[in-house]
Amino acid sequence: MSTANSKRFAPVFNPTTLVIVAGALILSAAMGIRQTFGLFIGPFSFDRGLPVTLIAFAIALHNLVWGFAQPFAGAAADRYGSAPVVAFGATTFAAGLGLAAVAPNGALLIVGMGLLVGIGVSCTTFGVVLPAVGRIATPEKRSMAMGLVSAGGSAGQVLMIPLVQGIRLSSGVAASLFVLAFLMLLIAPLGIVLDRRASVGTPSHESAAAPLREVLALAIRHRGYRLLTLGFFTCGFQLAFIATHLPEYLSLCHMPVGLGATALALIGLFNMAGSWACGWLGGRFRQHHLLGWLYLIRSVTIGAFFLLPKSTASVVIFAAVMGLTWLGTVPLTSGLVAKVFGTRHLGSLFGVCFLSHQIGSFLGAWLGGLAFDLTGSYALLWEATVVTGLIAAMLHFPIDDTAVNTLALRAEPAGA
Structure with a gap:
């Protein structure tokens, strides 16, 4: 009886499943918290007298810092494991939120929500979590596993936004930020689980892959990698602008109070299905073709939402469609990098690609605030x-x- 039960439940607790669950929880906390920052623009502006441009700059800066820190965080996780990287990142993230909670001026807000949060996010999100999942999953299930982690991570956006909205309205901005800091500290130990390995995971030949310097040089010369990196800029630009400025934009359109928070939560809810679906599709169709169609769907949806009359129904539809395409780019992009270059240096290679994404995020968040201050419109x-x-x-x-053969790099002359 006990033997039968152990056989029945053993697959549920296999190493791959544990890594997926831990990765989803880490992403839920980190990504869910940063998606709430748009809710603080109004309170910081009215309660602390800070200009919208400065608040938007602080939020935008964490995206830029995240991007520049991501290759280093990914390389550190590749070399030393995820546990120390996640622990350091969660602690730094929490410190940044705590500083933002008590910041009396714009300079400290920039240091807290910009610099410290940016470093923390780089250590607790995609560039560290997805490579760990990619290494433990089999190649045929890698895209699906990454999609599941991204989908699970979206639960944080669904839960965090109403939580923050409720605490902020009842107890103030500082209290809500301190609660978020505490939640980040709770996920610090989960990086230990990401370092588990499975015998069916990374192919043995990848452990003998060429050094990072040589693989990175090859990637930079690879036309597909350059196109992927350039395209990833758009993902960051679109998502950061919408996540940061959608609540304020809906207020300008005289939409009901709280609809902005509801829209962001709906984006997170539908992103759970969208990320899972993109991961599933990425295991069956060519990932770069899926990415092309995803960006097309996004652009048509954004254009229609902007041009058509605003109503509660149109906001809900917009949030649903955007949610379905929100973070589906991440498992597809990381899966494509793994397919072409392998998983040995996936954290570093995805980190470099992700830098472009975060430059786009910085510009999307910051230029939104700048355009509004200069023109009074987000058009x-x-x-x-x-x-x-x-x-x-x-x-x-x-x-x-x-796929390229990284083992052959040692035999190639420099600059080949």
């Missing part, structure tokens, strides 16, 4: 998100996804 940024999305779609379709 220019809505139009820019559509144009950049169409360009990104065209960049992805011609990508060559043929």
